[in-house]
Amino acid sequence: MSTRKLAGLFLTIGPVGVFLIWGILQGVVLGAPNPDPDAPTLSATTYLQANLDNQVAFTVLGVLGGLSFFALLVGFGLLALEVRSAGGAGTGYAGAAALMFPSVLAIGVANWGLEKTAVDLAVKEGIEAGVPMQVIANGIGGGVGVLWGVALLLLGVAIGLQKTVSAVLGWLLALIGALLFVTNFLDANSPVSFVVWIGLTLVTIPVGVSALRAPKAN
Numbered sequence: 001m002s003t004r005k006l007a008g009l010f011l012t013i014g015p016v017g018v019f020l021i022w023g024i025l026q027g028v029v030l031g032a033p034n035p036d037p038d039a040p041t042l043s044a045t046t047y048l049q050a051n052l053d054n055q056v057a058f059t060v061l062g063v064l065g066g067l068s069f070f071a072l073l074v075g076f077g078l079l080a081l082e083v084r085s086a087g088g089a090g091t092g093y094a095g096a097a098a099l100m101f102p103s104v105l106a107i108g109v110a111n112w113g114l115e116k117t118a119v120d121l122a123v124k125e126g127i128e129a130g131v132p133m134q135v136i137a138n139g140i141g142g143g144v145g146v147l148w149g150v151a152l153l154l155l156g157v158a159i160g161l162q163k164t165v166s167a168v169l170g171w172l173l174a175l176i177g178a179l180l181f182v183t184n185f186l187d188a189n190s191p192v193s194f195v196v197w198i199g200l201t202l203v204t205i206p207v208g209v210s211a212l213r214a215p216k217a218n
């Protein structure tokens with residue numbers, strides 16, 4: 001399978017899984033609230049307790065959500081490499097984005113690992129032992145939007161200039177990236193953040209489908 005088509009496959013299934021699992025199922029099944037930066041310890045305690053109350057669901061949703069997130073970020077990274085390899089306008093932007101997406105993925109993996117460690121500590125030594133680890137996990141996870149937003153902005157501009165997939169989709173992706181960056185500085189429970197997340201999903205899927213249908217092979 002070509003780089004472009006593999007990227008398209010990941011960008012088609014990844015955002016659906018991330019939105020369904022982390023955007024809907026995690027809140028419905030676990031009842032876990034969004035982290036509150038104004039009350040980090042209380043927020044971490046409440047979130048950790050929700051995970052402890054249903055450890056099986058926490059593990060299953062964590063693995064499935066993590067795999068979906070992996071597919072999404074790898075898909076963006078592969079697409080950035082494809083755009084860069086094509087040469088021409090936007091090559092520099094795509095190259096920078098290609099370096100950023102693995103970093104975003106690393107932050108996401110670190111966040112999930114810390115959350116799992118927090119649950120393990122809470123089970124063995126009590127919830128008080130796991131709270132500091134959960135606070136760190138929330139802090140690390142809270143910064144994902146900054147780097148991810150910039151990476152999407154750069155990739156979107158590169159696609160828009162180069163028309164690798166679709167110029168319109170490229171500029172929409174750039175807009176979503178800019179909004180994702182901005183929402184990182186808003187209230188974590190702001191409805192704007194959720195709307196941007198929906199927008200990211202609705203733009204990424206057509207990007208993935210377009211990449212799958214593209215005739216060019218790498």
